[in-house]
Amino acid sequence: MTTQRTLRWGALMLAVAAMAGCASTENALKDANALLQEREADKLLPVTNLSPYSLALGRFGRMLDIYKEGDPVLYMQTRSILDATNLSSPLVGAEIPGDITEMVRTAVNRIGARVVYVPYHPDYLVSQAQLGAKFGVTMPDFLITGALTEFDRAIAGAGRVNSAGIEFGGGNGKVTMGGDMKRTAIYSALALDLNLVSFATQQMVPQIQASNVVKVLNFSSEDNASLGFYGDAFGFKLEGKYLQGRHSAIRTLVDLSVLELIGKATNTPYWRCIPNGTPDPVVVENMRAAYNGLTPELKLGLIQVTLRKYGEPVQVTQKFDDDTRRALEKVYAQRYASLGAVDVMNWDGFEPLFFGVPMAWENAQANAPSGAPSSPAAGAPAGGVKAGS
Template sequence: MTRISWAFGAALGSLLLGACTTPLDPRRDVELQSHASAAARPVVRPLRSISSFTDSLACMDQLLRDADLPTTLITSKQIPDYSAKVAVASKDMIITAISQMSRLSNAFRYVDFEVDIARQDTVQNLTTLLLNNNQMQLQRPALYVSGAISYVDQNVLNNRWDAGLSGSRIEAGYSTNRNATLLGLEMHLGDFRTRTLIPGLDSANEVIFGTGGQGLDLAGRIGTYGVHFNVGRDYTQGTGAATRTLVDLAMIELLGKWARVPYWQCLTLDQTHPDFQRVLRDWYEQGSPASRQKLVQRSLTNQGYLPGDAPALPVNAPQWRSAIGRFQADNNMVVTGALDFVTYERALRHYVTLDETGKITQVGWGPKGGDLQVASNAPLRIDMQVENPVPDRTRFESGTQVFISARVNRAAYFYCFMSDGQGNVIRLLPNSANPNALISAGNSVRIPDWMAPNPGFVLDTGVPGTEAVGCLATEEDMLGRLPNVVAVPALTLVQDVNGLAGVQAEFARANDGQPFAMQSVQWQVLPRRTPSTAELQAPPPAPASPAASRQPARSPSRR
């Protein structure tokens, strides 16, 4: 019996050895490889990178817009990490923070130029070539950001606890540990012209992040056989999210102090509480899918993304997915059209606050968390203002370029018209360069778009008199309802309409009594002043700092 078993084992070993020496046929793996493209993809949707101060950056944007500051050019140095323990792109985090504080206000524009050859890319190399050939000029920034990750103190606190039990046939052990690490960031604001750091414009903050773990070991023996189990769970708070939180806070402090705006109002938001998203996540998981959708639908109804009389919508209803998508776009989220936790948190954050004990609490929620006791739809509103960097924005000489910005409080169809001193009206938006009338509530519309290389038109003042630009926002597209106003080609004279009042009357007549928003700005056109002989003979003044310039490149005048 033993001889037969040995012979069978030898034969099996020879067969396996022969199989190993035979080249593998990749055609047999076609079925396996066909799944590679799907298996290599992530299994979760992407999320927008946010910190505790993301809402504070949006708040700063509004404060800077209300302060009516001219655009300031800013740049930054590399933010080194001398501890070599935080491998993050701090400079790019600074750029993102500045951009988020300038979406509506246009308060800051970042000058992107890299001197380090090792860090230069195609754009930087082309810039250097054009600069050396005098074919390009870089505008000098007014401010620059300097700083460094000052320290990383690991394992400042380290709590560890171990226990074990041993017997003749059983062994058990349990361990737990927690560590705390300190991360510090120092940042300063400097005057680029003199390369000096401005006293008082500094920020020094630190954040604590930690790691923790638990482990359980169990071993037993029955006769001559043994069984062993090992179970553990761990968590690690990343240095990247901690660094972004410090960078956002530092930029709010530095630019808020420099602009002399009450930036502390943006730092007292409930959303900056460290436990805000964790508590919202608990509420999200405790509720059923139906209750979550009911809550978010009521919030979207209150914000105007759904009509007030809309019934409970199924999760795949086109109207529901469209409303979710527009809400996600307006709130700078990745648009998925699906109700996930990020959308849930953004929709309900206005109904959460801190109570007297400092705990996160619900405001206006029903007794079971299935409804919101909120007001009806918020009406459409338009915020318009003249953006010319001059003290008096109500009087311009003939031939002066005028720059206007406008935004709506929620997504809407947007139309803009201009009226001259004689009451002639032309449509500015939409036009061939910007044909889409639907705009997002999260962006500022520039009239004309002074940041685009080809804005489509330039808004020049005409003959002396009173000129005005008016914009209207509606919940539905008016293209098929206003043939006399909207169907006329853009930048051409609208017939049989006298002034902005006539445009408003046409919209009121075609909108069937439905509410719409309208706002306008106007200015007085003065005759062009002829310079005196002394002024003509005087040497040209030194160029002004580009920090206060919003002038676009020359483009065709308004037709």
């Protein structure tokens, strides 16, 4: 009995000493200084506010430089892009931003010189005009409209609790030990809808829209441990919580949606700017219809223009001359040999050539377009390019 009592009081003294050491003034000051230095180190240099798709917008701008060389600049403007869920109201905690127009403007402006944003600040212009300033007016080609349309809390969740305990002894020598770990993950969803409006007609452009959803993780953890003796006990509890920022998630959503919207408007393979992107059926179908509607001469001209983007020195003659034939055979043999024999006067033969124009950020192994067929049609001979009627 004496031995058990000695062990009990010895353990209690060690626990008290450990807790006292953790709570000492010296240790508290040390921890506070370390935390302060960490926070100050983070504040020394500002960090560029980029979403995962910000770089994709820059790539898209370089893609437009290649695909739209010689085309006029596209001028864009936005209406106010607001929260349509009313969850930005202070009455419900202002959980999401109420106005993301500036995020949309920033995303448009990331693309580059071929897509120019036209600000709309009439009060400022009127004030400056009263002071004698003179302005030129640039009318936009398209107007971006939209809103934050969904915010669903806790659309999915999962949790796990692991507990363990042990008890031995009896009477005044009874000893209990235990612990548990708790993990909880909850997902919420935010959605953004953007549409494109023709400024000249004030009509929405059919099928040119972006509607995307991003999931936000709320993760919490809790660890408990305890050691108890008959009549005496001590323990500790650790808690942690990780909540992804909703504003950062919305910026990611905005950048992706602007990329999709303007990619569709320009009929360019914008999905190649995104890692593991998949072809957009709207763009593919628009290009199919446009190409099939061209005359044979215009098709040959487009083929020659596209070959020049591959670095082939062909002239745009709208005729299937020897230089054009040799350039086609070279490009298809190097990049699309698995397609077998193709007729570039048909969309199925021209599609890989158009969507596979080389981009600077792609390596040699990724030259083939993600939307191109990966194997020749059944019964097609290996190799060979023709321009049939």
